[in-house]
Amino acid sequence: MARREKLAINRLRESKVLDQQELESFVEKHDFPIMEGTQATFVAWQQADQVFLRHRVVGIPDQLPLRRIEGTDLWYVVLEIPRDSRVEYQLEVRRGDHWERFNDPLNPRTARSPVGDSSVCYGLGYEVPDWARHDPEARPGELVELMIRSQAQRRDNRVTLYLPARFRTTRRYPLLVVHDGGDFLEYASMKTVLDNLIHRLDMAETVVAFTYPGDRLREYPNSGPHARWITKELLGQLEEQFPLIAHPSGRALMGSSFGAIASLTTAVRYPQTYGSLLLQSGSFVFTDIGDLRGEDPAFAPVVKFMNRYRTKPLRMVDRMFQSCGVYEPLIVFNRSMVPVFTETGMTVNYVESRDGHSWESWRDRLRDGLCWIFPGESLYVYE
Incomplete structure (x- = not known):
């Protein structure tokens, strides 16, 4: 059985030096969310007390917390996104008593609706017809x-x-x-x-x-x-x-x-x-x-x-x-x-x-x- 390669976010976490340059290089190198097979890594580079992924996928908590990589302002969460999936989402951050919700700044893909835009994640195999x-x-x-x-x-x-x-x-x-x-x-x-x-x-x-x-x-x-x-x-x-x-x-x-x-x-x-x-x-x-x-x-x-x-x-x-x-x-x-x-x-x-x-x-x-x-x-x- 082939050995599964480590996710990009885990390779970053294991880096010996996690300075600003390393983080900038990671962000520039990848498209977000990072799709590795059916694993989707959502990333937020935010100074915040808490960061959440907000979505409307039934069966998964609507307010899904991201984890911060120790010593950085980079937050992440990994989700299983089945083939041919399409998922709309936003990020929500808490800074003290202030809450803010917005589209993913690292992801240029958005979906429009009468109530506003949202970011969208394309699963492996999905394409706009x-x-x-x-x-x-x-x-x-x-x-x-x-x-x-x-x-x-x-x-x-x-x-x-x-x-x-x-x-x-x-x-x-x-x-x-x-x-x-x-x-x-x-x-x-x-x-x-x-x-x-x-x-x-x-x-x-x-x-x-x-x-x-x-x-x-x-x-x-x-x-x-x-x-x-x-x-x-x-x-x-x-x-x-x-x-x-x-x-x-x-x-x-x-x-x-x-x-x-x-x-x-x-x-x-x-x-x-x-x-x-x-x-x-x-x-x-x-x-x-x-x-x-x-x-x-x-x-x-x-x-x-x-x-x-x-x-x-x-x-x-x-x-x-x-x-x-x-x-x-x-x-x-x-x-x-x-x-x-x-x-x-x-x-x-x-x-x-x-x-x-x-x-x-x-x-x-x-x-x-x-x-x-x-x-x-x-x-x-x-x-």
């Missing part, structure tokens, strides 16, 4: 801004409509309605993904309606006005103004987290209106087989809906793509719902990833979901 990067060969689709009046919600709603590059009024297109559409465009590179997948013929030419919520925590969990807005007003107006396939087989709803709940509850309220659902990291929280004491009050209507649905499951679409990251607490709920959905007769394609509850995680599953919901000619002809 090539279809999520700009391809100069791909003809770009067009984004059209609309304002559509919702009587159900008593307001004007913004909608960004994606028209594929070769859009023609002489043919008909499937329609995908995306909850939190602005965030999918901004943080999950979804226009780039659509351009690339359609260009490669992996995905059918599709019209995509990116929607924007008001108060999503109130509107998304089983809201009658929201479901009416999406189905009776948005869908009706788009099918009247654009050449769309006015049939369930050509309609799909999509969302992540609470957006997945909004998609699911809308489909339940209007069964057989849509042919497909694309649900990512759905907030499918239920208590019929457990107790979630202290849960956020925003989840109360979700829990009520999920408990009721699990008691009497409904087949509201023909096909469902469902994905979740194994590092997020919602993984248990998502796994539990697969047999519930399947037993209704819906065809369910369930995918897991070594990632968390994040926009880049949802981006990385877009090809799996979009090309299964509306496959292009390179895969097979959609019926």
